[in-house]
Every structure is written in C-alpha cells, then in structure tokens.
Amino acid sequence: MTTEPHTPAAPYGTPDAPRVAVRGEARLEVDPEIASISITVSARGTDRRTALEDLTRRNTAVLDLVKTYGEAVEKLETGAFSINPELTRKGRAEHIRAYHGRVNLTAELTDFTALGELTSRLSDLELTRVDGPWWSLRPASPVYGQARTQAVREAVVRAREYAEALGTHLVALLELADDGSENTSSYDHPIAVGYGGGMTRSVVAEAAPALDLEPQRQTVHAHVNARFTMAPPQL
Template identity: 65%
Template sequence: MTASYGTADAPRIAVRGEARLEVAPEIARIGVTVGARGRDRRAALDDLTRRNAAVLDLVRSYGDAVERLETGFLAITPETSAHGRGERVRTYHGRVHIGAVLRDFTSLGELVTRLADLELTQVDGPWWALRPDSPVHREARQQAVREAVQRAREYAEAVGASLAALVELADIGAESAGPRPPGGGARARSASLASLASAEEAPPLDLEPQRQQVYAQVNARFTMTPPRL
C-alpha cells in the first residue's frame, strides 16, 4: 500500500504514539506437581489420589483468595529394571499437575510454603500477571493515542500550522504482522520450590509481587492547515 503525502493545501503528518506503564500485578499463578509411587499400578494410583486430594483441600481452604483451581495432566509411568532378562516393572510412578490462580497475595507465601512442605510435591511460581481485561491495557492504549496527538500538534506548530483532521489511527502491526515490541505485555518471574519435608512446619515465604510493564503503540496520520514558512 502506497502512503499518500497530502497536498500543499492539506499536508499530512505521520507520527507514532507510545505508552509504557508500570503497575502492580493483579493475579499470581502457581503450579503444583504431585508425585506418588507404588509397587503396582493400583497402589501408585491410590497414593496419587490421596496426595492430590490433600493438595486440593489445602488450596481450597484459602477460600476467596483463590480465583481459579484446575488440574492439568495426570500420568502413571512404570519403571523397569535394568537387570535380568526381558523387561520387569520394578515400581510405578504417578504425577498430577495442578494450577492455581490467586487474587490475594497476603496468603500466597503461606500457601506456597505449606504446599512445598508436602512430601513428593513440587511448587513452581509464582508467575505475576494482569488479567486480560485489566483496565490498565485500556489506559495504556489511550495514553499512546494522546501522545500521538500531542506529537503531531507540536510538529504542526513548528511550521506555523495547526492540526485539521485525523486521517488514520492504527495499532502497530494491525495491517501487517511484526515482532512484538521489547518489554510489551506483562512479564513474569518464576521459581521452583522442591519439597521441604521436615518435622516442623516451615515459616511462610516472604514474596514480593513483581511490578508489570504494559506497552502500547499506535500509528497516526493527520492533515494540517497550510504552514507559514
């Protein structure tokens, strides 16, 4: 598509507006992988069922602090012996993955610590994020538009003119796919906590929420009054 550059009576200005906001996260995601083992498939499945129920009950005990709780995958895998003739199953290992989204960060450190204190349990996270429908995204887009208008107005004033009309306003990449701007969207940090099995209850972890960066870009084209050169 060939860009039009206007006329002497109605010159065009093309600018880019950008906005970058840094805000507190709205949710935190954690992943819990529960392990189990048994001499036969049924024993492994029974052990996994028991451990899975314990994790679900623990997470649910935090009530409204938990926004979503869901099971990802389940697997029962045989472990074969490396010695002897043929393949002989020595034991069975079970795994189930559980994902949780929390809205209340005050209880997150305690929950993560209690989960990691369970035997054969791995905790991954937290991953901090904003909700997809967060008003912060709207604020960033509007700020990028205002920045584009202000930039175009300054260019027009530099040549003794003023803005006349908006010709086009488009998201970056709306017309052709391109790379995502560096730093765009919410960033996440993750950590992995192995099981802390001990005789005494571990103290709650002190988790500091990671601030999120929201980035918006727009292209804008305007016409302006004839400049006074």
C-alpha cells in the same frame, strides 16, 4: 471511447492539505493482579494400584489445602495426569520394578499475602513440588485501556507540536492505527520452592514459615500510528 487515467491521491498529502504522520507511545508500570503457581504431586508404589491410591490421597490433600483459602484462589485447575511403570532388566527379561504417578495442578491467586503462606504449606508436603509464582495482569485489565488512551493522547500532542513548529495547526484526523498493546514483562525462571522427600514422616513437623514473596511490577506498552492534515503553513 477513451478513459481518463486514474490519478491516485498523494500518499503524503498536498500543498493545500499537507499531512503529518506520528507515532504515539505509552509505557506503564503497575502492580500485578494475579499470581500463578504450578503444583506437581507425585507418588510411587510397588504396584499400579498402590501408586494410584497414594497419588489420589496426595492429590486430595493438595486440593483440600488450596480450597481452604477460599476467595484468595481465583482459579484451580488439574492438568496432566500419568502413571508410568519403572522397568528393570534381569537377564534377558524386563520386569516392572515400581510404578510412578504424577498429577499437575495450576492455581491462580489474587491475595499475595495468602500466596506466600500457601506456597510454603504446599512445599512442606511430601512428594509435592511447587513452581512459580508467575505474575500477570488479567486479560481484560483496565490498564491496557489506560495505556492505549495515553498513547493516543501522546500522538495528538506530538502532531500538534509539529504543526506549531511550522506556524500552523491541525485540521483533521485521517487515520489512527492500533499497533496493539501487550504485557512485555520478562519473567525470571520459575523458582522451585519445595520438593518433599520420598520417605514417610513419622514425626509431625512444625508448620513451614510463610514465604515473603514480593510482587513483580508489570510493564504495559501501547503504540499507535496517527495521520493528520494541517492547514497550509506559510513557509
């Protein structure tokens, strides 16, 4: 019994059903939806208990301040926490000179007017550092869908232009491959907007002026590959 050899389909179509392969692209520039800041609260004490109590007090003050902004703060999370001894050498022995405490928090805001005010107030707190902001879109932002839709439409238009250049028209879609869409904004280095001194203040300072933070536009790319069949052109 003999088996007829299998002839694979022509990868680039046939004279009766020529193919056209195109790439559709889209690039949108939109306003950010979220601004993230990183908050680092520090404390120092001559013993572990003192450092921990001071850190707890400062951390509570930061949390209370952030929470006063209500719905403007979409997310508030506590990250790493540490209490570390500072060692000093006296003769051949090492002694603990002090204890250093640190806790990191992350806040995401959707109200950028409140962001400037909150950033300034946090920066005015002692032993509190604020880094950011980092601008972004939500993972489920409709902007990504808009970019993909625009990329597909551009692929169809491009394929039709090729077909019309040959005096023919598209017949069917064979393949639509999503190369994905992603936010490709390049962020600047974080801006260290405040670090309080280590001394206790004896005079109540005036409220810090609100920072005027200009949102960074976000660039969203989408790419698709599409293959179509055309009616045979008359060449």
